[in-house]
Structure formats: structure tokens, C-alpha cells
Amino acid sequence: MTVLSLSKALNEGMRKAMEDDPKVLIMGEDVGKLGGVFRVTDGLQKDFGEDRVIDTPLAESGIIGTAIGLALRGYRPVCEIQFDGFVFPAADQIITQLAKMPMRSLGAIKLPVVVRIPCGGGIGAVEHHSESPEAYFTHTAGLRVVACSNPADAYTMIQQSIRSDDPVLFFEPKRRYWEKADIDTTSTDWWTPLHAAKVVRQGADVTLLAYGPMVKTCLEAAAAAEEEGRSLEVVDLRSLNPLDEPVVLESVRRTGRVVVVHEAPVNSGFGAELAARITEQCFYHLEAPVLRVGGFSTPYPPSKLEEHYLPDLDRVLDAVDRAFGY
């Protein structure tokens, strides 16, 4: 077992993928000598060279557009978007090209491109550095959208994403980058499929559905609720597109109550999709409406206010209380 932070686990995962396949490339702003602003690519250029770890000009559309071209030539680019709010200049290439080109070619083209996006708040950053843009991309057919929540998943999911022949948007919870866990990097039997959700805490009364940075918050909420005699189940979705529906629905049918928790604004967020699917398929199992906890319908606030914007343990537990109120 090795103790690794989430950022180091991603680094080790990419290193492994690059060792396994010479076609794997890393590209983005500052990913080379600096090792990325979060040091996620630290040391990779030194070991694999400038042709495989490419410091790019400062233009996000250019990063994704050229990655598409490299993939057309048989490479497997892993792009870093420096911060969530900077993915929007690349949105055109992601949505109109990366997502749709394989279908446009009737399957002749595969685009194994990974777009890594450090996402979410909680690090005291300035504007456009704390957003959760996942719903823009789960809405786009042709993309896979995944979010890791812990070092072990980070290590495996990044490798699985790189191996996937489909484009993958890979959301990294930036405020969890420095959290550590034991990872057995020598084992080969821990490969949970990339699209699979995980029940990370079992419970009987309420299902908390979360992904990325909110999984830890939900686990803390579940631990606190236990002291009050409530048994909360926590499901880490891991993959948003495709969604592992069977795992979600099975949990909901057992508990009858659901609280969805994400950092992104609740309005038209991914929680709305979960609520709709659950209502449609588990209507008679529900003891309460599907409740959502998330960001407000405002831009992400200045950092002095972010503790009020971000769902915390109390807001999750408040929603749990409401779920019991029906």
C-alpha cells in the first residue's frame, strides 16, 4: 500500500498510462516544467519529454482542437483545463466536434481524448476558479462525464478514462487534491468499471446521492446523523454520463428517501436529472419528494462568501430532516 494524495494519485495514474501506451500524451497550459498549477502533472515532462507532455499556448479551444487532431492520428491526448471556468472557451470544440465526430463518421472515427477539469470551490479562489460546469456536458451526447471523489478512484478512473475509446470529461475535486489515502497500486483486482456507481456507506433511512467533492461532505453528514439515530446511505455516482441507474434506483427503493447533493446550482443541475429519473421509476417507493441541495441560482460568489454557497454538513442534514417531514 502507498499513501497518496488525490493529486498524486492522478499523477501516478497518468504515469502508469503513459508507460503502458506510448500513444498517451499530456497537453495543456503549464503542464510541463511547472507540473500544472496544482502539480497534478508534476515530473511527467521530465520523464517522458516535451513531445509527450506538451506545454501549449494559452488557448483552451486550441488545446481541445489540436487534441482532436492528434487523436485522429492515433494518439490518446489527456488535456488539462487549468480551472473549471476556463473550459468555456473550449466548449465549442468539446460540444460540436469532440462529442459528435465519431457519430458523424458512422463509427469510422474514435476520439479517445480525456479532458481533465479541476472543478468546484472551497479553495478561496477568485472568480471563474470555483465552478461546477458538469451539467453543460452531461447534456451533450457523445461525451462521457465522470467525477472522482477520492485518491483510489482517482488513480483507477484516470487510467480507465485514458483507455476508453470515447471522449471523457474528467472532473477532479480541486479542494480534495491534498487529501490522502492508502492505495494498492500493485493490485489488479480493484477495477470497478468506469461507469459504475458505488455505495460508499450503507444505510437504511435516506439515500444521499453525490459525486466529486460532495461525497466526503455526505459521508460526514451520514456519520453525524448516525449519532441522531438516522441511518444514511451514501452513493458516490462516479459517472454522470452514463449514469449507473440500477445502483441508484436499488438504493432509493430500499430507503424511500433521497437527497441529491452537488456544488453546482440546483436549477437545471444534474440533481434535476436524478430527481426526474427517480420519480419516474421509483414513484411508489418514495416516502418524500427527491430533495436537492446545491449552489444557488447566482454566479459563484466571492470567496469570503463561499462557505455560505457551498453545501455543507448542516445543509445536507437540514434536507434530511425535511425528507423525514413528509
Place this chain on the structure above:
Amino acid sequence: MTVDASRGAEAPPELVQLLTPEGERVEHPDYDIDLTPEDVRSLYRDLVLVRRIDLEAVALQRQGELGIWASLLGQEAAQIGSGRALTDVDMAFPTYREHGVAWCRDVDPVKLLGLFRGVNHGGWDPQEHNFHLYTIVIGSQTLHAVGYAMGIQRDDANAATIVYFGDGATSQGDVNESFIWASVFNAPIVFFCQNNQWAISEPLEKQTRIPLYRRASGFGFPGVRVDGNDVFACLAVTRKALEAARTGQGPTLIEAFTYRMGAHTTTDDPTRYRVASELEAWKLKDPIERVKAYLFKNELADQAFFDSVDGEAGQLGADLRRRCLAMPDPQPLDIFDHVYSEPHALIDQERAQFAAYLEGFER
């Protein structure tokens, strides 16, 4: 500051030309080309055949068989000249108007119609022809082309990439980013801008205050303006630029100075935004007529040759029409095909639900 967005029929002085509109062969110090009579006849044949493909497609659209068509009328020389400069291993990235380049890459013309008839979004295998799919979003493909060229570099292959775009596209961020990437990475790529003077109804003056080829110098690579209605010059200039790319000399921007004689697409009405005299002036520069004049004057072809090419064009047009009408409609469940390369639960679920729904009508 010099403002020169010259768009009129007068040839700007820096234009590389090897064949005048009157069919006279002229020399250029930097762009010599040695063409056998057979080469010239072959180029002439290409020009005539792609014009016929285009005219047939316009007719098919007018008769309701295609939803829309983007005509290449007037741009045949730019496309055939540059397309015939490519080797088999070079890769071409088109917009949606490069029917002549597709012809040079041996893409079956009927496959071009699929997109415009609405049976698919591009029905050929880009790897088989080294001709990428048509790209509708303006300028997006320039970045794909540069990335592909960076792949060629990493493969150490003796090949180059060419990417096509119009004068309007030069205003796009992606095109400018592609210039930066290509320059910084010294990518083996040729940027081939067909300046046909009009981006739908927006004239060149709305895109630039300087000649487009001069943009290249600001990005750190050479730019050249070629007579886009001169197939010899387009061939010579593109050949040289591709060779520079292949031998590690980096990118070149070619501005093919030409004119879109038809509408932007069949939904467009050029009479609303341009004067008839402009079109009449450009008709005198027709890319096919000047090669024909050259062949005649130099007795490199007789009437029987021209008749035979016309006959071939007629057959090609008839064949294209027949095969367009015979193109099968896609099936409803095809909607779900090829969205992902690997299995995807939601797609499978929706396919099954829609199939069950459709079966409900058959009972």
C-alpha cells in the same frame, strides 16, 4: 497604415499567376511548374467534371432532392490545383465546400450528397481517403488539422496536412489559434484559404483590413497569394508549400484569390448583396475557360478531346443523379448508432424504448 482589402476583379500585383485568363502561360521566378500535355488535359478534365458534379447537385437541390448544397462554382481551380498537389499520405481537412478536393481524394461524389440529402452527417471513411469529414462550424477543422500535423511530426512521417477554410473563417478564434499552434510547434501544415470574397453576404472588408495572406507574417510563417482561378499556379504554390512542410520548414498560408460565382448555399440570394457587374468581371477569369484556351492555342487538345470530356461529364452527372435518388433513407433506430464507441447504458435504454414504441404501430 495601408488598407488593402482588394476584392475586385483587378488582379493585385502580388498575385502568383502562371496562366492568364486569356490562356497565356506566364513564368514566375519562385513558382515554376513543368506540366506535360497529358497533365494539363487531366487537370482540365478534373475541372470540368467537378463543375458538373456541382451543377448536378444544385439541380438536385432545386428539385427537392437535397436539403441544401454549398456550390463550388468558380473555385474549381483552387480545389483541383491544391488537391492534385497532395500525395496519398498527406491528409486534407475540408470545410463543407471542398467537393473538388474530395474528387482528388477519390471520395465517391454520391457520398458528398448524403450530408446534404440528410441521410447522414458525412458518409465516407476519412482514414481510407485521407480526406476528413466536412466541418460545418466555421474554422473548427483548422485546429484538428494542426493537431494531426503534430501527430505526423511525432510519427516522423514524410507527410503533410492541408486545411481548407474561407475568408470569413479567418475572423474565427480557432483559425487564429491554429496559426499560433502551427507556428509554435513548426507543424507540417499548409493553410489553404479560399478567399472567394464573400462570407454569405459579408464582403471581405468585414473580415480584414489587410490582404489575408499577410496575416501569416504576424504569426511567424510565410504567406502567399495565388490566383485561385489558375489551376497551374494553385498546383505549383501548394506543391511547394507541402514540400516545405514535409521537410521541416513549418507552415505556409496560401490565400487563393478567387470568387464564389454562385450563392453561399442554395438558400442564399446573392442578388441582395452584390452587383451583377462584379460577377460579370469574374466570369472573364473562369478557371476552366483559361485552361481550355491554353490547350487550344497550343494545339494540345482537339475538339474530340473536349467533346469526350463533356460526354464524360454528362454521364457522371446522370450517374450521380441516379445514385442520389437511390440512396436509401436511414432507419429510425440508426439514430442511436455510433454515438459512442463503447457500450452506453442510456443509449441502449432509449433505443429499446423507442423500438418498442415503433413496434406498437406495427401490431
